Amino acid sequence: MQEYNPMNYRPTTEEVAETAREWLARRGVTITQIAQLTLMLQKDYYPDLTLEECEKNVEAVLKKREVQNALLTGIQLDMLAEEGKLMQPLLSIVRNDEGLYGCDEVLALSIVNVYGSIGLTNFGYMDKIKPGIMKRLNNKKGDEVHTFLDDIVGAIAAAAASRMAHNHADGDKD
Ligand code: MG
Numbered sequence: 001m002q003e004y005n006p007m008n009y010r011p012t013t014e015e016v017a018e019t020a021r022e023w024l025a026r027r028g029v030t031i032t033q034i035a036q037l038t039l040m041l042q043k044d045y046y047p048d049l050t051l052e053e054c055e056k057n058v059e060a061v062l063k064k065r066e067v068q069n070a071l072l073t074g075i076q077l078d079m080l081a082e083e084g085k086l087m088q089p090l091l092s093i094v095r096n097d098e099g100l101y102g103c104d105e106v107l108a109l110s111i112v113n114v115y116g117s118i119g120l121t122n123f124g125y126m127d128k129i130k131p132g133i134m135k136r137l138n139n140k141k142g143d144e145v146h147t148f149l150d151d152i153v154g155a156i157a158a159a160a161a162s163r164m165a166h167n168h169a170d171g172d173k174d
Contacts, residue, residue: 013065016065016068016069016072017062017063017068019068019072020062020067020068020071020072021062023071023072023075024062024071024075027075027078027146027149028136029133029137029149029153031055031058031059031062032051032055033132033133033153034058034133034153034156034157034160035051035054035055035057035058035157035160036051036054036132036133037126037131037132037133037134037153037154037157038054038057038058038157038158038160038161038164039051039054040131040132041122041125041126041157041158041161042054042161042164042165045165046164046168049164053164054160054164057160057161057163057164058156058157058160060160060163061111061114061115061156061159061160061163062156064114066110066111066113066114067111067114067156067159069110070107070108070110070111070152070155071152073107073148074104074107074108074148074149074151074152075148075149075152077094077147077148078094078145078146078147078148078149079145081094081095081145081147082095082143082144082145094145094147094148095145095147097138097140097145097147101147104147104148104150104151105127105151107148107151107152108123108148108151108152108154108155109123109155111152111155111156111158111159112155112158112159112162114159115159115162115163115166116162116166118162118165118166119155119158119159119161119162120158122157122158122161122162123154123155123158126154126157126158127151127154130150130154133153134150134153134154137149137150137153138150
């Protein structure tokens with residue numbers, strides 16, 4: 001067997017997709033919880049919208065490589081902060097989710113942008129009110145750090161809402 005060398009290791013598309021989903025689950029976030037945020041955002045526009053339809057759109061968002069990359073990066077930084085493995089002063093900044101940090105929101109924007117700028121308003125709205133699962137991720141109690149994940153979850157929900165709006169507008173199923 002060939003010796004493992006991180007410098008020339010190339011993960012497969014499936015490995016990246018599966019790992020992103022695994023990490024999301026391991027951090028206590030379900031597809032249904034994200035879909036509930038999407039439903040909250042869209043129910044005034046589509047009164048017949050179901051949670052199942054929202055789940056389908058969240059699943060579609062999670063298939064995008066940009067989304068998987070943001071998930072892996074954000075969760076990894078949260079985990080390193082939890083374990084005290086970031087260097088100072090970044091460790092304190094990420095652990096305490098300092099108001100002026102902002103890189104968590106910027107990383108999440110790479111998810112929102114996958115479906116164009118119409119997701120921006122929804123993302124900003126959720127960042128402000130932090131509904132549902134975002135509230136638990138943002139409560140800053142105990143030793144858990146979710147500085148990046150709360151924004152990522154909000155961004156996935158906003159992207160799913162944008163995807164829905166695009167598909168309703170032009171029947172595009174991408
Ligand atoms: Mg945050």
